[in-house]
Amino acid sequence: MTTATLELTALTAAATRAAKAAAAASDADRAGWLHAVADALDANVTELVAIADSETRLGTARLTGEVARTTGQLRLFATVITEGSYLEAVIDHADPSAMPPKPDLRRLLKPIGPVAVFSASNFPFAFSVAGGDTASALAVGCSVIVKAHSGHLRLSERTAEIVTEALAAAGAPEGLFALISGREAGTALVQDPAIKAVGFTGSIPGGRALFDLAVSRPEPIPFYGELGSLNPVVITAEALQARTGELAAGLAGSFTLGAGQFCTKPGLVFIPAGTGFAAELAEAAKGKGAAPMLTERIADAYPDGLRSVASLPDVTIVSGTADQDATRDGAAPVVFSTSAANVLETPEKLLEECFGPTTLLIEYADQEELSAVLALVPGSLTATVHAQPGEDVSGLVEQLAGLAGRVLFDGWPTGVAVNWAQQHGGPYPATTSLFTSVGATAVRRFQRPVAYQDAPESVLHPALREANPLGIPRRVDGVLVLP
Amino acid sequence: MTTATLELTALTAAATRAAKAAAAASDADRAGWLHAVADALDANVTELVAIADSETRLGTARLTGEVARTTGQLRLFATVITEGSYLEAVIDHADPSAMPPKPDLRRLLKPIGPVAVFSASNFPFAFSVAGGDTASALAVGCSVIVKAHSGHLRLSERTAEIVTEALAAAGAPEGLFALISGREAGTALVQDPAIKAVGFTGSIPGGRALFDLAVSRPEPIPFYGELGSLNPVVITAEALQARTGELAAGLAGSFTLGAGQFCTKPGLVFIPAGTGFAAELAEAAKGKGAAPMLTERIADAYPDGLRSVASLPDVTIVSGTADQDATRDGAAPVVFSTSAANVLETPEKLLEECFGPTTLLIEYADQEELSAVLALVPGSLTATVHAQPGEDVSGLVEQLAGLAGRVLFDGWPTGVAVNWAQQHGGPYPATTSLFTSVGATAVRRFQRPVAYQDAPESVLHPALREANPLGIPRRVDGVLVLP
Numbered sequence: 001m002t003t004a005t006l007e008l009t010a011l012t013a014a015a016t017r018a019a020k021a022a023a024a025a026s027d028a029d030r031a032g033w034l035h036a037v038a039d040a041l042d043a044n045v046t047e048l049v050a051i052a053d054s055e056t057r058l059g060t061a062r063l064t065g066e067v068a069r070t071t072g073q074l075r076l077f078a079t080v081i082t083e084g085s086y087l088e089a090v091i092d093h094a095d096p097s098a099m100p101p102k103p104d105l106r107r108l109l110k111p112i113g114p115v116a117v118f119s120a121s122n123f124p125f126a127f128s129v130a131g132g133d134t135a136s137a138l139a140v141g142c143s144v145i146v147k148a149h150s151g152h153l154r155l156s157e158r159t160a161e162i163v164t165e166a167l168a169a170a171g172a173p174e175g176l177f178a179l180i181s182g183r184e185a186g187t188a189l190v191q192d193p194a195i196k197a198v199g200f201t202g203s204i205p206g207g208r209a210l211f212d213l214a215v216s217r218p219e220p221i222p223f224y225g226e227l228g229s230l231n232p233v234v235i236t237a238e239a240l241q242a243r244t245g246e247l248a249a250g251l252a253g254s255f256t257l258g259a260g261q262f263c264t265k266p267g268l269v270f271i272p273a274g275t276g277f278a279a280e281l282a283e284a285a286k287g288k289g290a291a292p293m294l295t296e297r298i299a300d301a302y303p304d305g306l307r308s309v310a311s312l313p314d315v316t317i318v319s320g321t322a323d324q325d326a327t328r329d330g331a332a333p334v335v336f337s338t339s340a341a342n343v344l345e346t347p348e349k350l351l352e353e354c355f356g357p358t359t360l361l362i363e364y365a366d367q368e369e370l371s372a373v374l375a376l377v378p379g380s381l382t383a384t385v386h387a388q389p390g391e392d393v394s395g396l397v398e399q400l401a402g403l404a405g406r407v408l409f410d411g412w413p414t415g416v417a418v419n420w421a422q423q424h425g426g427p428y429p430a431t432t433s434l435f436t437s438v439g440a441t442a443v444r445r446f447q448r449p450v451a452y453q454d455a456p457e458s459v460l461h462p463a464l465r466e467a468n469p470l471g472i473p474r475r476v477d478g479v480l481v482l483p
Numbered sequence: 484m485t486t487a488t489l490e491l492t493a494l495t496a497a498a499t500r501a502a503k504a505a506a507a508a509s510d511a512d513r514a515g516w517l518h519a520v521a522d523a524l525d526a527n528v529t530e531l532v533a534i535a536d537s538e539t540r541l542g543t544a545r546l547t548g549e550v551a552r553t554t555g556q557l558r559l560f561a562t563v564i565t566e567g568s569y570l571e572a573v574i575d576h577a578d579p580s581a582m583p584p585k586p587d588l589r590r591l592l593k594p595i596g597p598v599a600v601f602s603a604s605n606f607p608f609a610f611s612v613a614g615g616d617t618a619s620a621l622a623v624g625c626s627v628i629v630k631a632h633s634g635h636l637r638l639s640e641r642t643a644e645i646v647t648e649a650l651a652a653a654g655a656p657e658g659l660f661a662l663i664s665g666r667e668a669g670t671a672l673v674q675d676p677a678i679k680a681v682g683f684t685g686s687i688p689g690g691r692a693l694f695d696l697a698v699s700r701p702e703p704i705p706f707y708g709e710l711g712s713l714n715p716v717v718i719t720a721e722a723l724q725a726r727t728g729e730l731a732a733g734l735a736g737s738f739t740l741g742a743g744q745f746c747t748k749p750g751l752v753f754i755p756a757g758t759g760f761a762a763e764l765a766e767a768a769k770g771k772g773a774a775p776m777l778t779e780r781i782a783d784a785y786p787d788g789l790r791s792v793a794s795l796p797d798v799t800i801v802s803g804t805a806d807q808d809a810t811r812d813g814a815a816p817v818v819f820s821t822s823a824a825n826v827l828e829t830p831e832k833l834l835e836e837c838f839g840p841t842t843l844l845i846e847y848a849d850q851e852e853l854s855a856v857l858a859l860v861p862g863s864l865t866a867t868v869h870a871q872p873g874e875d876v877s878g879l880v881e882q883l884a885g886l887a888g889r890v891l892f893d894g895w896p897t898g899v900a901v902n903w904a905q906q907h908g909g910p911y912p913a914t915t916s917l918f919t920s921v922g923a924t925a926v927r928r929f930q931r932p933v934a935y936q937d938a939p940e941s942v943l944h945p946a947l948r949e950a951n952p953l954g955i956p957r958r959v960d961g962v963l964v965l966p
Contacts, residue, residue: 024881065583085963088924092904100548103894105904110884112917215698219862219911379702389939397942398507401593401933408936411586420961421575421588423934428702434595434931441571441932448917449924450884451906453891456872459880473963478903480568480956482965 004185012194014175015114015143021173023111023141027470029171031078034139036170037130038071038078040162048159052124055152057292057328058258063125070125073132073418077139080420080440084472084483086140088449089463091476103454106464109447111141112222113196116189118210120201121151121294122261127437128152129159129179132418133199133224136442138176145178145195147186151295156181190214190223197446199437200225201263204353204429211432224445225432226425228353229381230267231413232374232403234396237272238388239410244280247386251359252284254412256333259291260357261298264382264413267353270340270370273363278337281361282319290330291357298355299328305354306334312349314342318361333357340364340373347376371399379427380404382413403427405436487668495677497658498597498626504656506594506624510953512654514561517622519653520613521554521561523645531642535607538635540775540811541741546608553608556615556901556921560622563903563923567955567966569623571932572946574959586937589947592930594624595705596679599672601693603684604634604777605744610920611635612642612662615901616682616707619925621659628661628678630669634778639664673697673706680929682920683708684746687836687912694915707928708915709908711836712864713750714896715857715886717879720755721871722893727763730869734842735767737895739816742774743840744781747865747896750836753823753853756846761820764844765802773813774840781838782811788837789817795832797825801844816840823847823856830859854882862910863887865896886910888919 022030041048049063056063080086087108095102115137119128126132129146137144148156160179167176180189190198190213198214198221200207207227214223235247255266271277293299303324309315310322320334340362343350350360364370383404387393400407405426416424422439425431435445452460462469471483505513524531532546539546563569570591578585598620602611609615617627631639643662650659663672673681673696681697681704683690690710697706718730738749754760776782786807792798793805803817823845826833833843847853866887870876883890888909899907905922908914918928935943945952954966 068582079961083961083963085958090904090924092900092902099551100898102900102902103891103898105900105902107904107906211703212699215703216695220694220698220915222917394942397938401935405932406934406936407938408586409938409942411937415583415586417575417585417588419575419585419588420958421573421590421934423590423932425932427931432703434705436932441573448910449888449906449908449919451889451904452884453889454894455880455890455892459877459892475568475903478562478566480566480963480965482963 005188008180008185008188008192011145011178011180012114012192015145015178016194018173018175019111019113019141019143022143022176025141027081027084030139030141031082033167033170033172034074034078034135036166037163038074040166041067041130041159042071044162048155051155051158052152055155056124056294058124062258066123066125069418070130073126074130074135076418076440077135077443080443081139084463084470086443087463087472089472089474091464091474093477094454105451105453106455106460107449107451108461108463110450112446112448113142114194115142115144115446116195116198117144117146118186118198118200118202119146119149119156121149121298122258122263124152124155127201129156130163132438132442137199137446140443140446142446143176145180145189147189148179148181150181153181187213191217193219195221197221198223199445201437202227204228207432222445223432224435224437226263226381226437227429227432229263229426229430230351230353230377231264231380231382231384232268232270232377233266233384233386234270234370234400235386236388236391236393238391239386240272240275240277242388244277248277248280248284250412251281252288254414255359256285256288256291256357257414259293259331261294261355262414264416266359266384266413268360268362268377270362270364270373273339273365278318278335278361281335285319285333285335288333288357290332293328293331293356296328299331302331302354302356305356306358308349309336309354309360312346314338331356335359335361337361337363340369343373343376351377374399374403377403379430381424381426381430382406382408384408384411384413386410405430488671491663491668491671491675494628494661494663495597495675498628498661499677501656501658502594502596502624502626505626505659508624510564510567513622513624514565516650516653516655517557517561517618519649520646521557523649524550524613524642525554527645531638534638534641535635538638539607539777541607545741549606549608552901553613556609557613557618559901559923560618560926563926564622567946567953569926570946570955572955572957574947574957576960577937588934588936589938589943590932590934591944591946593933595929595931596625597677598625598627598929599678599681600627600629601669601681601683601685602629602632602639604632604781605741605746607635607638610684612639613646615921615925620682620929623926623929625929626659628663628672630672631662631664633664636664670696674700676702678704680704681706682928684920685710687711690915705928706915707918707920709746709920710912710915712746712909712913713834713836713860714747714863714865714867715751715753715860716749716867716869717753717853717883718869719871719874719876721874722869723755723758723760725871727760731760731763731767733895734764735771737897738842739768739771739774739840740897742776742814744777744838745897747899749842749867749896751843751845751860753845753847753856756822756848761801761818761844764818768802768816768818771816771840773815776811776814776839779811782814785814785837785839788839789841791832792819792837792843795829797821814839818842818844820844820846823852826856826859834860857882857886860886862913864907864909864913865889865891867891867894867896869893888913
């Protein structure tokens, strides 16, 4: 074995031991670990933001906000496990008179084991070392090995130090959390038999390659990947007429936010044909200057993507120029426009995500044409409707709900609230699973059900003991019972 | 396109249309469809059992019981959707004062779309045309295309006729249910873009081949496969001493039930070394004669499996003979015995499932050796402990819960209750998912979450409307609220 392989084997062995200890720990203990990590990150916010800014150029204000979002997320998961529904405790008492007789059966969700987390470039805190995947896996009693993103390596290492120290001080088992870096190490991690699930946020090609590895293992494991999303926005004629300026300003703000490097960036905007909206948007986009990109690679890919769209027939540039040599220092916004008929003719390149501050207006002639193009849009994280009160958009909403995990009304998709109802995930390639990676139910990705039949109380998890010592919601003989 | 391809395309197109209609139907409507199917099957039980018995030779009593189990299952899913928790309705009200302001967000689970179901050989009703996969998919609003098992083709066709007629009479949309047959058609079905998930019960090689197809599609889809299981049983020294005869009789009954063609058949039985249990079991197994096998293929594979085990070093035959030419008419029970040390040396063939009336006793010297062998046992549907009251088996139970989805105490795994707490699934290769294929929560396999942000009441599913018109349990602002 190479040194790298030996190191990884030592890490996964420690992660396996730690996962056993974490699974045996109480919810209160694990909630304490999450709070300790959150507190430690908050205490070091100034230093962390400075490192992050030097590596990502996302700016102090945005990064400070992202730390708060990240620590809020850790604390939300502490609340989630304390509440207890996440265990999905179910008790069916024995029924000896049934035909055939029914045994006593008690079911709950247990942690799946060591989890690999691949962090994202664009959220160096919230979708990175101590981000949502890590927090939700730790919350339910899994250990975590994070593959650092090369775009913010120093930040990853410093964050990992703080997390490791905080966990140790809070009494968490050794090996519960570790950081690795490098593409080869990441590939080996996904294939390591000790790893029982993978969380990933990144590109379609990178994500699909790891997905393919995860499912082709001798023992396939779940791969929770968030890969790519076009986030279609539909504006009705009535809405456009009523609030053109507001919509143009909102859209300009949303597609350029973070230099368009959000997984929820509105990449396709459907507008009625023959309006002056493109000009309004061009005006609104003027105020948005060039902004720094996250990595050299992303900065290089952006102009390639622009030129690919610009070279297509019947595509107009509404604002900006496709002929730019974006560097890490400055990628300028570009708005394209085309017709729905044109997308129907050559959908491939027009319905491809371009990471950066660009969006494509698609003019539709009528509802039928709109619906025909929407039917070609790949699975997305979000879909948005701008309509006027009283308009019947139920058919449109039904279609959008079929292609996205979150359907928004009269807003912009770039904000993702961290709460109980959030769904950050959608049909492939938005994600590769039927779960969310943001919000309370993200924990379900790292749990597996186990039922105990006719078990003595002494071996049962407290959640399944008759007296409900944890005081959590449970389903008993088919009836949901609150504590 | 070939005729077969054209036929499949027509079926999946109809299934797509029907899935839209079913998703829009009310829970009460869909519950009505399930009841109609259950009632129709019950009404035709005599005819169905006669066809089933002629094809499977499982006997009238067993098959009549299985019809009751199947119709009970359909009615349980009607109860599940009527109760409403399956929608996982969550409402987070807007919080404009939060930083950043939080929108109104409402989440529920929606049906995933058309589902392919591959039926099993060994349960011609309960895991077949109108079995658990079909029932749970229909319950939540999916359409279903079943691939018939070649072992009971006439029964599949007749069952499908009854199901189709019952659904039509109950007002279900056309195309909601269809049956296909043939290996090529099944392969094409898994690859058809209209299909959004697959349910499968069968062998490891067959299931893995279809799993590989499902995950290598341009749009990968979830494959819920139940593939193979050894179902280890551990008997402690105290239990063996206290009730040898009872354990031998129970085990003999369990491993020969249905000629050992149960996915939950106890295939490995761990006993303390140096007891007289093997002789007791041989005595108990004497009463179990040769029994018919389900198909020619299974009958052919059984003696091959027996000879493979018998040829291994340090394996003893306790009862029966490995040198039998099993035919569909009669496969005779065989009990093997070996030492834990031997399994540690050559685990591969000893830890391989052999479908049919055979089991392997494994004598362990101490807890350490027992634990070492258990660490090599592949993922299983069940694991069983026989211990005496007061014995500390917590470490053993923890290990068994790590390798199986259901842990039984002082019973036998071959019965699978259909209720809210059931877990029929386990680590690979027992299943390929984190869900159950039996019991109430089986529905979650065919649902995907969608969140609605700042949506007007008029476009919301009734489950998410403020007044809770369906009267179902929901989580509101983080708090679980009963109707």
